[in-house]
Structures are given as structure tokens and as C-alpha cells.
Amino acid sequence: MGRIPCCEKDNVKRGQWTPEEDNKLSCYIAQHGTRNWRLIPKNAGLQRCGKxxxxxxxxxxxPDLKHGQFSDSEEQTIxxxxxxxxxxxxxxAAQLxxxxxxxxxxHWNTKLKKKLSGMGIDPVTHKPFSHLMAEIATTLAPPQAAHLAEAALGCFKDEVLHLLTKKKINFQAQHNTDQMGNNNITSFMNYKPDEKEDTTEKITFGLSKAMQEPEMTSNNKPWDCTAATAATFEGTCSVFPTVTGFQFSPAPFANEGDGSPWSQCVCTGSTCTALDQQGQLQEKLQEENGDDSNIAKEIRSGSNLFNAQCVLWDLPSEDLINPMV
DNA sequence: AATCTAGACAACCGCCGGCAG
DNA sequence: GCTGCCGGCGGTTGTCTAGAT
Known part of the structure; x- marks a missing residue:
């Protein structure tokens, strides 16, 4: 048995709100508050659904809403x-x-997601794309890895192609290991517009190359922020694991070098540790208390985790608008 | 000048959880 | 404990506008 719709759709106006409607709604709420949304349109004389x-x-x-552009610090927080x-x-939003x-x-869907993708960072995991590819390569045997990497490439293809074809890329090689140009990643980075047609092939080739690399130790996993590597990683983003030392520059975006938060790499060491430690914390608690312990549940639900992550993120919990305790 | 396209934002939809009866 | 209602949430779609062609 389905739910009763919140209103009779036939008698309800839809689409953009007019200033008169806005005025009616605002006046009614100013006088009566926002109890029972179902009754509000009827009482306010609006042919709208309560929802x-x-x-x-x-x-x-x-009245307490901001309508202007998001500031750098707001974006950073998001x-x-x-x-x-x-x-x-x-x-x-509760923190903004x-x-x-x-x-x-x-804002995330229209701006920030693309911004991160353009910086070589997966907006879902907040790890460099290279990290994800290398994870595939190092955790699976070659046949499966190849297939999975191809699938992953499919997922990122649009973002990567957008990056390659629409945005100026300013990757700088700090250590070019092969002056003869055998470093396929380097040639990938030095992509020129007239090479557009074989972009996909180059990406695939780069992935294959990544998967052929010997298994990585913690020393050559730049994203592995456990212990000593964390400090060196912070502040720079290694774009591809096979070329440790490539420094990512967020140049395609306007704020480079202006001292704004975006002029710093978004993917700091804490970016990685936050996620890693979340998993570790959960595992540890599950070991100690059993999977169904209250603490483990809270961690899963994100409540205690929040404050822990604030520390990891250098977000003082007292600065938060709505710290969740 | 007309048309196309992409970006930005507003609005809708359906699902879910909390709560009261 | 069950049921139905309400509000909240996240995903998706629609619409408008500015810039490019």
C-alpha cells in the first residue's frame, strides 16, 4: 500500500515561484510560524504543495540565508x-x-567537483586519481586489475577528457626519470590539443604502465600518509604514483599563488589520513568491542567520528557551528 | 542576429526515519 | 507493535541566462 501523496497534484501549482507567492508565504510564516507544512499553503492562500x-x-x-557567492573558506570547508x-x-550545510x-x-555539483577533478583528485574519494589506479593495480592480480582499471577509467573518462581537452594543464615534472621520453606519464602530461584523438589510448596506456610497476613499498606510495610519508606528502599532490615527485600545480584555477586556500593543495596529508584512520579506528573498535558495540555503531553513524575528523582536518571543533556530540 | 551550448540555480520526486495515535 | 503522517534528505530534472559559434 503506497503512501498518500502529500497533496492533490491536480490542484497544485508547480514551477517557479512568483514574488506574490513569496510574499504570501513569508507573511504567513512571519505570523504563524512553520508548524504543519501541509496546512500552510491552504491557510496562506497558496495553490502549492506543502512540501x-x-x-x-x-x-x-x-531571512538568515546568504545568497552571495561561496567564499574560499566556505569552499574549503565543504x-x-x-x-x-x-x-x-x-x-x-549545518557548518556553513x-x-x-x-x-x-x-555548488558541489557545478563547481567543486570539477575543480577537484581538474586537480587530479577524485571528488568521491578525495584521493588522487593515480592513487585509485595504483590501488587497483597493487591489490588485484593483473587480469582482474586490467579489467577493473578499464572500468574505473570508464568512470573517470569524462572527467579526465574534460580536463585534457578543456582545461589548460600545468603539471611540472620535478624528476624526469627518463630523458628519452619513455616515461609515458610525462608524455601524457605534455599532452597537446592536436593529440586529442588518442587521449583515451594514452590514459589506458598509462594505466597499463602503472600496473606493470613493481609492488610499491610505503616509501614509494606518496599517498600513504602513515608515519614518515605523511609530512612529505602534505602540501603537494603526486599526480601519478609511477612518477613519484611529480608535483601537482592547481594552476588551471584562478587562485594560484594568491594565498587563498585553493592555492594550497587540497589533498593534504590529512586528507589521506582522515579516511585511512577512519577505517583503522573502526577496525580497532570492532576488534576490541565486537562489531556491534555502541562505539562502533556511533563511528559508523558518524557522530564521534565527526570530532575526530575535525582534529584530523585542522578544524577546531569549537569553531564548528553545529558540533555533533 | 540567430542558434547552440554549458553553467548555475531552483524546484521536484521519491525514499526514509521519527513520532504520535 | 503497528500504522499513517510529516518533515528531512539526497538525487535528479527543469529553467534561465550568458557566452560562444
């Missing part, structure tokens, strides 16, 4: 929190006064 009214109010009309919470937009989950979500 639509609630959305309009929370996303647009609320990226950091997203790496911890994923697409929990309401949680992220005046911003709604819809704002944050839209």
Missing part, C-alpha cells in the same frame, strides 16, 4: 567535510551559516 512551500522557505525565503561525510549535504543543503549540493 513545495517548505522547500521555498528553507532554500530561498528564510571539500574537507565532504571528504569525511560524503554527500551528507545537510551535515555539511546561511547556506542550505541545496546550495551546498548545487
Amino acid at each position: 513545495s512551500c517548505r522547500l521555498r522557505w528553507t532554500n530561498y525565503l528564510r 571539500v574537507k567535510l565532504h571528504s569525511v561525510f560524503g554527500n551528507r549535504w545537510s551535515l555539511i 551559516p546561511g547556506r542550505t543543503d541545496n546550495d551546498v549540493k548545487n
Whole structure:
């Protein structure tokens, strides 16, 4: 048995709100508050669904909302929190006064996701693309790895192609290990527009090459931020594991060198440790308390984790608007 | 000047959890 | 404990606009 719809769709207006409707809704809420959204449109004289009214109010009309552009620090906060919470937009928005989950979500989807992709960072895992490819290569036997890498390439293809064909890339090789040009990653990075047609082949080739590399030790896994490697990794992003020492420069974006948060690499050592430690913490607690311990459950639900991650992210918990305890 | 395209943002949809009866 | 309602949430779609062709 399905749920009763929240309103009769036939008698309900949809689409963009007019200033008159906004005015009616604002006036009604100012007088009566926001109890029972179902009754609000009826009482306010609006031919709208209660849900639509609630959305309009929370996303647009609320007096405490900010409507301007996101600042650098807001973007930085979103990226950091997203790496911890994923697409929990309401949680992220709760830390940004005046911003709604819809704002944050839209901003992420239209700007930040591309920004990160353009920087060679997977916006889902917040790890360099190279990290993901290398993980595939080092954890699976070659036949499976090749197939999985191809699948992964498919996932990232649009982002990578967009990056290669639309954005200027400013990768700088710090250590070119092979002056004869045998470093396929180097040639990949030195991509020129007229090579567009074989871009995909180059990416595939780069992946194959990555998978042929000998198994990595912690010393040549730049993203492995455990212990000693963490410090060296912070501040720079190694774009491909096979070319440790490549320094990523977020040059395609306007803020390079201007001292803004984006002029620093987003993927700091803490980026990696946050996720790694989350897993380690969970494992440890599960060992000590059993999988169903309350603490383990809380960690899974993200409550205690939040404060832990704030430390990892250099976000003082007292600075948070809504610390979740 | 007309058309196309991509980006930005507003709005909708369906699912889920909490809660009261 | 069960059921139905409500509000919240995240994903997706629609619409508008500015810039490119």
C-alpha cells in the first residue's frame, strides 16, 4: 500500500515561484510560524504543495540565508567535510551559516567537483586519481586489475577528457626519470590539443604502465600518509604514483599563488589520513568491542567520528557551528 | 542576429526515519 | 507493535541566462 501523496497534484501549482507567492508565504510564516507544512499553503492562500512551500522557505525565503557567492573558506570547508561525510549535504550545510543543503549540493555539483577533478583528485574519494589506479593495480592480480582499471577509467573518462581537452594543464615534472621520453606519464602530461584523438589510448596506456610497476613499498606510495610519508606528502599532490615527485600545480584555477586556500593543495596529508584512520579506528573498535558495540555503531553513524575528523582536518571543533556530540 | 551550448540555480520526486495515535 | 503522517534528505530534472559559434 503506497503512501498518500502529500497533496492533490491536480490542484497544485508547480514551477517557479512568483514574488506574490513569496510574499504570501513569508507573511504567513512571519505570523504563524512553520508548524504543519501541509496546512500552510491552504491557510496562506497558496495553490502549492506543502512540501513545495517548505522547500521555498528553507532554500530561498528564510531571512538568515546568504545568497552571495561561496567564499574560499566556505569552499574549503565543504571539500574537507565532504571528504569525511560524503554527500551528507545537510551535515555539511549545518557548518556553513546561511547556506542550505541545496546550495551546498548545487555548488558541489557545478563547481567543486570539477575543480577537484581538474586537480587530479577524485571528488568521491578525495584521493588522487593515480592513487585509485595504483590501488587497483597493487591489490588485484593483473587480469582482474586490467579489467577493473578499464572500468574505473570508464568512470573517470569524462572527467579526465574534460580536463585534457578543456582545461589548460600545468603539471611540472620535478624528476624526469627518463630523458628519452619513455616515461609515458610525462608524455601524457605534455599532452597537446592536436593529440586529442588518442587521449583515451594514452590514459589506458598509462594505466597499463602503472600496473606493470613493481609492488610499491610505503616509501614509494606518496599517498600513504602513515608515519614518515605523511609530512612529505602534505602540501603537494603526486599526480601519478609511477612518477613519484611529480608535483601537482592547481594552476588551471584562478587562485594560484594568491594565498587563498585553493592555492594550497587540497589533498593534504590529512586528507589521506582522515579516511585511512577512519577505517583503522573502526577496525580497532570492532576488534576490541565486537562489531556491534555502541562505539562502533556511533563511528559508523558518524557522530564521534565527526570530532575526530575535525582534529584530523585542522578544524577546531569549537569553531564548528553545529558540533555533533 | 540567430542558434547552440554549458553553467548555475531552483524546484521536484521519491525514499526514509521519527513520532504520535 | 503497528500504522499513517510529516518533515528531512539526497538525487535528479527543469529553467534561465550568458557566452560562444
